[in-house]
Amino acid sequence: MAATTELRRTALFDAHVSLGAKMVDFHGWELPIQYESILKEHAAVRSLCGLFDVSHMGQVVAQGRDALKLLQKTNTNDISKIRPGKAIYSHLPNERGGVVDDVIISCLGPERYFVVVNAATREKDFRWLRRQAEGLDVELKDESDYYGMIAVQGPKAEQIVATDFPQAAALPRFGAMECRIFDQPSIITRTGYTGEDGFEFIVPNEMILRVWDNLLTKGRSIGAAPCGLGSRDTLRLEAGYLLYGQDIDDEHTSLEANYGWVVKLDKGPFIGRDILLKQREGGLKRRLTGVALQERGVPRPGCRVFHQGREIGSLASATFSPTLQKGIGVGYLSQADLAAGAALEVEIHGRKVPAQVSAVPFYVSPSLSSRKHHA
Amino acid sequence: MKSHEWVWLDKETAWVGISEHAQKEITDVVFVDPPKPGRKVAHGQSCGVIESVKAAFDIYAPISGEVVAANQALSADPGLVNRSPQDQGWIFQIKPSQISELEKLMDWAQYQEYLKAPAHDGH
Numbered sequence: 362m363a364a365t366t367e368l369r370r371t372a373l374f375d376a377h378v379s380l381g382a383k384m385v386d387f388h389g390w391e392l393p394i395q396y397e398s399i400l401k402e403h404a405a406v407r408s409l410c411g412l413f414d415v416s417h418m419g420q421v422v423a424q425g426r427d428a429l430k431l432l433q434k435t436n437t438n439d440i441s442k443i444r445p446g447k448a449i450y451s452h453l454p455n456e457r458g459g460v461v462d463d464v465i466i467s468c469l470g471p472e473r474y475f476v477v478v479n480a481a482t483r484e485k486d487f488r489w490l491r492r493q494a495e496g497l498d499v500e501l502k503d504e505s506d507y508y509g510m511i512a513v514q515g516p517k518a519e520q521i522v523a524t525d526f527p528q529a530a531a532l533p534r535f536g537a538m539e540c541r542i543f544d545q546p547s548i549i550t551r552t553g554y555t556g557e558d559g560f561e562f563i564v565p566n567e568m569i570l571r572v573w574d575n576l577l578t579k580g581r582s583i584g585a586a587p588c589g590l591g592s593r594d595t596l597r598l599e600a601g602y603l604l605y606g607q608d609i610d611d612e613h614t615s616l617e618a619n620y621g622w623v624v625k626l627d628k629g630p631f632i633g634r635d636i637l638l639k640q641r642e643g644g645l646k647r648r649l650t651g652v653a654l655q656e657r658g659v660p661r662p663g664c665r666v667f668h669q670g671r672e673i674g675s676l677a678s679a680t681f682s683p684t685l686q687k688g689i690g691v692g693y694l695s696q697a698d699l700a701a702g703a704a705l706e707v708e709i710h711g712r713k714v715p716a717q718v719s720a721v722p723f724y725v726s727p728s729l730s731s732r733k734h735h736a
Numbered sequence: 737m738k739s740h741e742w743v744w745l746d747k748e749t750a751w752v753g754i755s756e757h758a759q760k761e762i763t764d765v766v767f768v769d770p771p772k773p774g775r776k777v778a779h780g781q782s783c784g785v786i787e788s789v790k791a792a793f794d795i796y797a798p799i800s801g802e803v804v805a806a807n808q809a810l811s812a813d814p815g816l817v818n819r820s821p822q823d824q825g826w827i828f829q830i831k832p833s834q835i836s837e838l839e840k841l842m843d844w845a846q847y848q849e850y851l852k853a854p855a856h857d858g859h
Contacts, residue, residue, distance in 0.1 A: 399789045400764045591790055659767050659787040681766040681789055710785060
């Protein structure tokens with residue numbers, strides 16, 4: 362990005378710099394890629410706990426008599442399934458079945474929903490939702506500038522929040538609650554993007570630094586570490602979570618992304634349903650498929666994938682998995698019916714490296730496998 | 737060209753690795769692909785790759801010659817490059833064909849000055 366472009370900073374920017382973070386441009390936001398080491402931060406989250414500043418994420422409030430109607434129309438998942446106090450992961454489809462964004466929606470009250478959207482798609486999502494809300498009795502507010510967001514992730518996350526937020530510590534997976542933190546209205550959800558148990562604190566920017574400092578102090582006493590976008594990416598890929606703009610976009614459907622579980626064709630009409638129905642009945646021409654290297658090496662996004670000598674796609678996301686100690690990735694493969702174990706090759710620096718189709722998620726944490734994974 | 741490999745001449749053999757500064761910049765080395773023994777390399781030629789979690793970095797041959805060994809320990813423990821870049825984390829050995837090329841390289845003091853400059857090429 363050109364040096365003249367003004368990068369946006371979160372309310373925690375100075376805290377990151379004083380912790381020695383290496384900052385990078387992430388969709389126009391200046392955020393920590395790492396503090397000390399991606400491998401150490403990754404290991405902290407898998408074994409103890411990590412704290413992430415995810416204030417770049419956007420927040421949209423939908424309230425009114427038709428709030429649920431709007432969300433049912435604009436989501437692939439069945440939003441009527443969440444009662445107050447529950448959250449759900451879902452995709453916003455477009456008319457072609459492609460994905461406008463992937464979101465987590467919390468139900469705060471009978472006619473009040475809180476939608477967490479991606480930073481890069483925030484304006485697009487808000488315009489899209491407003492257009493779909495025309496003629497409906499629903500008020501939409503973009504609260505992204507007001508709220509910051511901290512993710513506390515790892516098997517020890519509950520222990521870290523339990524002292525100051527005992528009610529949050531009692532939330533079930535995908536539970537959501539409103540509360541006051543330093544006397545400001547805030548939201549805590551038991552959600553995350555790491556494949557570990559954890560919480561997301563959505564708090565007004567004016568007091569987020571105090572929340573960060575408190576959580577970090579408490580966390581440090583049991584070995585938690587501040588973590589950057591680098592480990593966030595390796596953690597989410599191991600857990601099989603999608604990165605919008607890389608794994609999903611307006612041109613690929615939720616079914617092609619192998620996320621059929623968020624598509625509830627029986628819930629009633631919604632945008633793109635016909636196309637998704639046709640795809641489910643007629644089969645897929647391409648599917649986001651897990652790939653694991655069988656030799657040491659580091660696959661990257663864009664690496665070409667071969668099956669029986671024929672190029673069948675390329676990797677959308679790929680990295681070295683610190684937990685599994687091998688190269689992993691996901692890519693849209695034109696042969697959509699390959700079973701786990703099928704032989705592949707991934708081209709890295711001009712060399713074809715043996716690989717296999719892998720089940721996704723690549724890694725399931727004990728901190729989640731004992732709980733119900735999704736709402 | 738200037739880059740961040742070091743070379744240490746032990747009788748007929750030149751040992752090659754990357755500097756403490758370079759390992760810090762790269763961080764989290766997870767894979768090293770050194771040039772294979774028997775390969776002829778030329779001064780300044782890209783001849784191998786160091787991969788961190790985030791990115792790949794070329795390894796340049798500091799002098800011309802034939803590669804005579806690669807550090808086997810790095811295939812099981814690439815993190816040696818981070819923990820001990822100027823000792824256990826050496827990357828490969830060359831039998832130099834033109835020993836006079838060593839004169840072209842920066843010495844320790846010059847390299848320290850070079851690191852103070854605002855921008856570097858290489859790693």
